[in-house]
Amino acid sequence: MELLPQPILDQLAANGRANQERIEAGEDTIDFEPVVKLFTPDGGATWLLSETDPEDADIAFGLCDLGLGYPELGSVRLSVLKAHRGRLGLPIERDLHFKADAPLSTFAERAREAGGIVT
Secondary structure (H helix, E strand, O other): OOOOOHHHHHHHHHHHHHHHHHHHOOOOOOOOOOOEEEEOOOOOOEEEEEEEEOOEEEEEEEEEEOOOOOOEEEEEEHHHHHHOEOOOOOEOEEOOOOOOOOOHHHHHHHHHHHOOOOO
16 A cells, blocks of 8 residues: 555645745745644554645655654655654554544644644
8 A cells, every 4th residue: 555645645735835835925824634644553653744845745744743742843754754664664554544623733732732643
């Protein structure tokens, strides 16, 4: 199974382009709902990604939680996630049942309160 199929990559890219256009116009960025949830099946790491950088599609922005109790908004390289293996050698997986119910900022607030991403 492909970690990020083309429709997800397309939505991440569209969100990134939309925010880049808003930045260039001097407007506030859009607080998108996460497009995809990734996680380590043999660890506590989770990523909720909402967009990719229009100038470098390998850089995604979202809520990153390495399972250490300090979730934060930031960027991650998709190629690093694809290559990563957990402590049991398992690759990162996509949560096929994840459906966002709020914008990324709400997930970040919930995660800060809980000490980790809650979906």
